[in-house]
Amino acid sequence: MEPLVLFLLSVFSAFGFYALLAWGLGLIFGQLGVVNVAHGDMAMIGAFIMFAFPEVPFVLRLLIAIVAGLLLGVIIERLLLSGLYRHGMLATLLAMWGAAIVMRQSMEAVFGPTPRTVAPVVTGTVEVLGVNYPTYRLVSAAVSLLIVAVLIVVMYRTSLGLRLRASIDNRSMAAGFGIPTGAMITGTFAVGTALAVLAGALQSPMLGVTPQVGLSFLAPTFFAVLLGRPGSLGGPIFGAFVVAVLDIGLRTILPETVAGVLFFIALIVLIALQPQGPNWRFTAWKPLQRRAA
Amino acid sequence: METASTTRRLTGRRALASTAAIAAATLALTACAGGSFSQEGEGAPTEERAFRLGIIAPTTGVASLEGNSLVAGAKLGVEAVNAAGGILGMDIEVVIVDDKSDAATSTQVAQQLVRQDEVDFMLGTIAGDTSVAAGSVAAEAGVPFSTVVNGTVEFCSPHFWPFGASELMMVQDLVPLMIEEYGPRVGLVGNDYIFPHTYHAVATEVILAAGGEVVAEEYSPLGTADWQPVIGKLETANPDWILNAVVGGDAVAFMNQASQFGLLDGRGVTGTASQQEFAPALGEILEGRNTVLQYSDQIPGAANEAFVKAYRAANGGTDSISAIAATSYEAVRFIAAAVNAAGSYDADAISAQMSQIRLDGVLGDLGFRGDNHYVQSNMVLVQIDEGGVYTALEILDVIDDATPRACA
Numbered sequence: 001m002e003p004l005v006l007f008l009l010s011v012f013s014a015f016g017f018y019a020l021l022a023w024g025l026g027l028i029f030g031q032l033g034v035v036n037v038a039h040g041d042m043a044m045i046g047a048f049i050m051f052a053f054p055e056v057p058f059v060l061r062l063l064i065a066i067v068a069g070l071l072l073g074v075i076i077e078r079l080l081l082s083g084l085y086r087h088g089m090l091a092t093l094l095a096m097w098g099a100a101i102v103m104r105q106s107m108e109a110v111f112g113p114t115p116r117t118v119a120p121v122v123t124g125t126v127e128v129l130g131v132n133y134p135t136y137r138l139v140s141a142a143v144s145l146l147i148v149a150v151l152i153v154v155m156y157r158t159s160l161g162l163r164l165r166a167s168i169d170n171r172s173m174a175a176g177f178g179i180p181t182g183a184m185i186t187g188t189f190a191v192g193t194a195l196a197v198l199a200g201a202l203q204s205p206m207l208g209v210t211p212q213v214g215l216s217f218l219a220p221t222f223f224a225v226l227l228g229r230p231g232s233l234g235g236p237i238f239g240a241f242v243v244a245v246l247d248i249g250l251r252t253i254l255p256e257t258v259a260g261v262l263f264f265i266a267l268i269v270l271i272a273l274q275p276q277g278p279n280w281r282f283t284a285w286k287p288l289q290r291r292a293a
Numbered sequence: 294m295e296t297a298s299t300t301r302r303l304t305g306r307r308a309l310a311s312t313a314a315i316a317a318a319t320l321a322l323t324a325c326a327g328g329s330f331s332q333e334g335e336g337a338p339t340e341e342r343a344f345r346l347g348i349i350a351p352t353t354g355v356a357s358l359e360g361n362s363l364v365a366g367a368k369l370g371v372e373a374v375n376a377a378g379g380i381l382g383m384d385i386e387v388v389i390v391d392d393k394s395d396a397a398t399s400t401q402v403a404q405q406l407v408r409q410d411e412v413d414f415m416l417g418t419i420a421g422d423t424s425v426a427a428g429s430v431a432a433e434a435g436v437p438f439s440t441v442v443n444g445t446v447e448f449c450s451p452h453f454w455p456f457g458a459s460e461l462m463m464v465q466d467l468v469p470l471m472i473e474e475y476g477p478r479v480g481l482v483g484n485d486y487i488f489p490h491t492y493h494a495v496a497t498e499v500i501l502a503a504g505g506e507v508v509a510e511e512y513s514p515l516g517t518a519d520w521q522p523v524i525g526k527l528e529t530a531n532p533d534w535i536l537n538a539v540v541g542g543d544a545v546a547f548m549n550q551a552s553q554f555g556l557l558d559g560r561g562v563t564g565t566a567s568q569q570e571f572a573p574a575l576g577e578i579l580e581g582r583n584t585v586l587q588y589s590d591q592i593p594g595a596a597n598e599a600f601v602k603a604y605r606a607a608n609g610g611t612d613s614i615s616a617i618a619a620t621s622y623e624a625v626r627f628i629a630a631a632v633n634a635a636g637s638y639d640a641d642a643i644s645a646q647m648s649q650i651r652l653d654g655v656l657g658d659l660g661f662r663g664d665n666h667y668v669q670s671n672m673v674l675v676q677i678d679e680g681g682v683y684t685a686l687e688i689l690d691v692i693d694d695a696t697p698r699a700c701a
Contacts, residue, residue, distance in 0.1 A: 010521050105353075113358040115545040117574040125555060134553040206553070207518055208545025208574065212355050216516040251522035256513040257485045259522075 003252075005131045009138070010248045016141025017203055018240035021217060022224035023148050024195030026236035027188050029225055031168045034081060034189070035093040038100035039221060040214030042193050043200030045072065047213060048107055050118045050204040058121035065201035066194050073193030077186045107211040120205035140202045147198070148237060151191075155233055164188060168231075220247065223267040227274075242270065340638050344380040346371070346387050346625070347412035349402055349427050351394035355541065356419040358570055359617050363417055363441060364389060366618030369603050370625025380632050385625075388412060392423055399423035403430035412436065413638040414628055416621065421446055421487050428453055435640050437647070439628065441620040443587065444488045449700035452640050454647045454661055456624045456668050458587045460495035462692045466672065467563060467585040468499040468536075475561035476533025477505040482523060482547070483538030483565075485512040492538045492565075508532050517543050520550045527556060534561030545574045552578050569613035572681030579677040588616040588656060589675045589683040597655045613683050623656045658691055665698040 021043060028036045036042075049065045056064070076099055084091040120136035127133075155161035166174040167184035175181045200214065207213055224243045228235015246266055250259035348367050351360035368387070375384040388410045390402040399418060406412045407430060415431050415438045418424040424446040431438035432450035440446055443457040472479075479500050483489025489512060497507055509530035511523045524547075527535065535556075539547045544566035551557050557578065566575070567584035590601045590613055600622060604614055628643075630650055635642035648663035657671025674687040 006525055010525070013521070014519060108353070108357065113355075113361075114570060115358075115542040115574050117545055117549055117576075120553070123553075125553075132555060134550075136553070203518075206546065206550055208542030208547075208549070210355075210542035212516070213518065213542055216518050247519075248522060252525065256511060256517070256523065260514055 002130050005129045006133070007248060007252060009128060009131065009133045010252075011244045013137040013141045014244035014248055015241050016144035017199060018220060018224055018243050019148050019237050020144040020195055020199040020202070021221045022236035022240040022243075023151065023233075024192040024199070025221050026192075026225045026228065026233065027195075028192035029222075030228075030231050030233075030236070031188055032185060032192075033085075033089060033092075034096065035089055036096050036192070037093060037218065038076075038096045038103060039192075039196050040216070040218035041100045041103040042069065042072065042196035042214070043203070043217055044107065044209075044211065044214030045069075045103060046197035046200030046202075047118065047204035047207055047209045048111060048116070049197070050201045051111070051116045051209050054119070062198065062201055065197050069194030069197030070190045072197065073190030074186055076193065077189040081189070082182075082186075104211045104214075111211070113210060115208040115210050118204040118207075118209065136205055140205075144199065144202060147195075151195075152233060219264070223264075223271070226271050227267070243267070340381050340383075343383040343386045344414070344629075344632060344638060345410060345412040346385050346628070347403075347406035347410060347415045347417075348387060348389045349392050349399060349406070349415060349417035349423075350389065351419055351423070352389075352391045354393040354395070356394035358541075359419045359442070359615070360391075360394070362570070362615045362618040363419065363621045365604070365608050366441075366621035367416060367625050369600070369607060369618075370622040370629075372603075373622070374626060374629040380629050381636070385629070392418065392427070394420050394423060396420075396422040396426040399426040400430055403427040407431070407434040407436055414439070414632075414643070416441070416624060416628070418442075419617075424448065424455075437628075437640050437643050439624055441617055441624050443616070445491055445696075445698075447487065449666055449698050451701060452644045453700060454644070454666055454668075456620050456627070456656075456659075458670070458672065459667050459694045459696070460492045461499075461694045461696065462587070462668075462670075462672055463492070463585060464496045464499050464536075465692050466674065466689050467583075468496060468505070469503045470583070470674070471534050471536075471561055471563060472500070472503050472505045474534075477503075478508045478531065478533040479505050480509040480511075480527045480530055480532030480535045481507055481538075482509075482511045482513075482527065482535060484517075484540055484543055485514050489538035489540075493536070496536055513539075513543070515541070515543065518546060520547045521554070523547070524551055524554050524556050527551075528554070532560065534563070537562065537564035537566045539564075539566055544571050548575050548578050567677065569615045569681070569683060572677065572683075573612050576681070579681070580679055581677070583674065583676050583686070585672050585674055585689065586616050586683070587670060587672055588614075588619040589673045589685045590614040590619075591675070591683055592655070592673060592685045592688070594655075596653075600655050613681050619655050623652065623654050623659060626654065627652045627659060657688060662693070662695070664700070665694070665696060666700045667694040667696065667698070669693060 025036060025039045028034050046065045049068055050061050053061055080095050081092055084095055122135045122139060124135055125132040126135045163179045164184050167179055167181040171181045220243050224239030225236045227239030227242050246263050250263050350363045351357055371385050371387055379385060392399040392402050406415055415436055418427050418440055419442055424440050425448045428438050428448045437452040440455045441457055443463060445459050446455055481493045483493060500507060509527050509532060511526055513523055548566050563584045567579055567582060572579055630652060631643050631646040634646040634650055648661045651660040659670045661668055669691050671691055672689045673685050674689055675683045676686050678684050
């Protein structure tokens with residue numbers, strides 16, 4: 001029983017982190033078509049923000065990280081990406097690659113290469129069905145999933161979300177209705193960036209914070225987005241869950257390096273089998289198409 | 294881990310160390326004149342240009358922490374040698390290149406040092422693959438080459454002289470002490486590349502010889518951010534203590550998460566994550582724990598005190614000085630002494646002296662074996678105290694690593 005409980009708690013912890021990260025990437029990649037290879041480095045920025053102000057209360061530091069993420073997103077979108085959309089996906093990918101390098105080198109210049117650590121806001125463990133599990137991990141995962149849930153509600157139940165989805169779906173038509181599409185695009189990118197920064201900030205007490213720490217987040221996050229239906233807002237969450245289950249499951253029963261290889265093989269196979277993401281609709285009866293005589 | 298007997302030995306050794314250190318400082322000042330080392334074949338100086346030392350270090354990139362420590366120590370070594378008269382009466386010329394801890398770049402910059410800068414000796418690199426890359430270039434060009442990081446490099450040549458401690462030196466005294474204090478069941482954990490596997494292979498032999506057993510052995514790729522599956526496996530195996538060979542940011546992540554899960558409660562832990570560079574990040578997790586290092590800035594003695602003072606003046610800060618910095622400092626002084634003893638920049642003459650001279654300094658009694666080129670130096674048993682102070686508990690006897698290695 002205890003191994004199962006530990007497995008489930010570990011999946012929950014990983015799911016929370018990847019859901020927040022993947023939903024932000026899903027906004028940027030799935031909605032805007034920008035291959036944001038700097039997404040992991042944005043999370044790294046969040047971790048360093050948490051380290052940089054140890055005297056500030058933890059929750060306030062998270063708010064600072066969110067604001068910093070929004071600002072970073074606005075700056076990148078307005079100054080770097082806005083003029084590149086018409087040149088296609090490759091142009092935006094290369095731009096974000098450059099942005100990633102700038103972020104890493106900047107953090108190294110400011111903080112140096114020494115690994116840093118961030119104290120968690122809550123310490124100790126909590127007993128869950130006989131398993132002692134770090135309290136902060138559970139709190140962090142719960143907060144992450146709550147944030148994602150709130151954002152989905154905003155996207156589907158508010159007029160702001162409606163305008164945003166309209167801008168993404170058909171920019172010219174949305175503009176015709178008076179929706180400021182430029183602002184909507186910038187806002188989407190800023191929110192995606194802020195979510196990445198927040199994910200890194202929440203994860204920071206568990207990390208050895210270095211300028212390179214974000215690199216390991218990128219591939220699993222992209223796979224999480226790709227597992228969902230392209231453009232879907234719920235897809236990245238489903239993908240994050242699959243990534244968490246596979247990651248923790250394989251690493252629990254197999255040696256780490258073998259598990260890592262099988263992890264990516266499994267993700268590739270899943271994406272290859274369902275390139276359009278999972279189809280949640282039940283099979284519909286369709287009449288046979290008779291050929292014309 | 295300190296006992297009455299070790300205290301007495303330390304007291305006696307402290308007095309000896311102080312005396313030896315004062316002598317070493319004197320030796321260092323006279324080394325360039327070639328008058329204080331036991332060597333043979335000292336010839337009259339035959340060179341008319343300055344000795345050129347090429348330093349390869351990852352001053353940027355993933356290993357830049359270690360790389361910059363290497364450069365900082367080497368620069369101080371060069372200053373000390375030049376202040377004492379230089380090599381063959383001339384100041385050392387230094388060329389520093391950045392290999393970004395990438396083997397392809399190491400090859401490229403090593404070739405630059407050999408062909409463009411025409412260096413007489415190469416020093417540096419951090420990661421094992423970069424050491425092999427640079428060492429291969431040096432060997433082909435017949436230029437002596439030295440590394441300063443711990444761990445056996447999968448490479449040797451007639452002119453290769455690695456100053457870093459071998460795996461045997463790192464664990465031979467540490468393992469029995471840990472088994473005595475915590476118990477015989479040992480869990481091994483590390484990153485998945487050459488050094489951790491080699492380190493744990495040697496450690497396993499020592500563990501078994503000391504009556505211990507390995508109950509878990511886990512390796513995770515570099516860049517692992519989430520260690521909970523590994524921690525779960527270790528918890529299931531229930532070792533008495535854990536020997537880790539996890540490096541860089543992964544070391545901090547592993548130790549933090551292990552502490553958060555309670556894996557370290559009542560258990561010993563030691564290994565690479567106990568090194569000085571991680572103390573600022575790991576703080577209380579390391580307090581009270583022991584490890585064996587090639588260097589501690591707390592070692593008593595005039596030579597070390599002079600080095601520490603010079604290092605702080607040049608680099609500032611109050612964190613513990615890394616072994617890499619001290620080793621590169623001492624390596625420059627040793628190389629200078631060897632060249633002075635040789636009387637020329639000829640690689641064969643230098644290498645002949647490298648295996649013969651001894652240097653008593655911040656690494657203790659330093660020298661090399663002539664057959665396998667393994668370094669011989671004192672290791673130090675340290676306790677990590679509050680504030681990241683690496684208190685030297687005992688200067689351990691020199692370990693003579695006779696592991697066969699073809700260097701001819």
